Amino acid sequence: MPGRIGSTPAHVPPDAGGGDLEPDPVEIAREMALRRLEMRDYSRAELAAYLVRRGAEPEVVDQVLTRLESVGLVDDARFARSWVDSRRRTKQLSQRALAQELRAKKVDAEVIESALARDDEVDGEGERQLALQACRARASRVHGLEHEVAFRRLAGALARKGFETSTVVSVVTQVLEELGGGREGNDDF
The missing domain is CATH 1.10.10 (Arc Repressor Mutant, subunit A)
Incomplete structure (x- = not known):
């Protein structure tokens, strides 16, 4: 050929x-x-x-x-750790999203689990803090929108990053309350 x-x-x-x-x-x-x-x-x-x-x-x-x-030039464990560190830092992705990306790159499940276990954001509170940080970073984009629209947009952004529904709801609610000065149902942020 x-x-x-x-x-x-x-x-x-x-x-x-x-x-x-x-x-x-x-x-x-x-x-x-x-x-x-x-x-x-x-x-x-x-x-x-x-x-x-x-x-x-x-x-x-x-x-x-x-x-x-x-000779150490190809190492799936090193690749997975590096991928997790990089994507955490640049994209603020959840554990679930990181695992999904590594599976798409055909990395072995045990290697993925090991790379994620080494991640300093691995516990539930770490995930919540990461989601909170990501949500706050996007909050300025929803300033002035109706509460429901702002909620949907922020929740969608966090969901695409792979965060659990309960974390998304909790974090978006907290951030919108912070923006509205604690006033529930504020239509004008």
């Missing part, structure tokens, strides 16, 4: 140099993986999917990724 890793490039004549110029598919896949890893950490499954999309054979991908794991 033309263009696949391991096929003779179109610009190299088949008889040039006695046939020893056939590119090594393992070396090509390794170089692609290393270039990808220069940007950020990736899970093994993400790199495998990338290499297969780029034309590497599954056996070659497995060989390359096994070698990269053995």
Whole structure:
């Protein structure tokens, strides 16, 4: 198949140099993986999917990724911890949302559980504080809206971050009370 890793490039004549110029598919896949890893950490499954999309054979991908794991360049546990730290800091996501993202990246369930257990926001109060912080950050956007509209918008934002319904209701109610000066049902924040 033309263009696949391991096929003779179109610009190299088949008889040039006695046939020893056939590119090594393992070396090509390794170089692609290393270039990808220069940007950020990736899970093994993400790199495998990338290499297969780029034309590497599954056996070659497995060989390359096994070698990269053995030298510590691919490490799903490190990737998961880094992902949790980054997404917590930048997106203020809940434990549930973080787990869902890592599952989508095909990280093993035990690795996900371990990464989330190391997270300093893991307890219920930590989640509530994170939700409160996220809600307060968005509160200025609902200033002047009717109470129900403001509630819906803030609740929707927190729900998309994966927070539990009870946490969402409690936090949004608290923030709207803070905005309204403690007056329940204030239509003009």
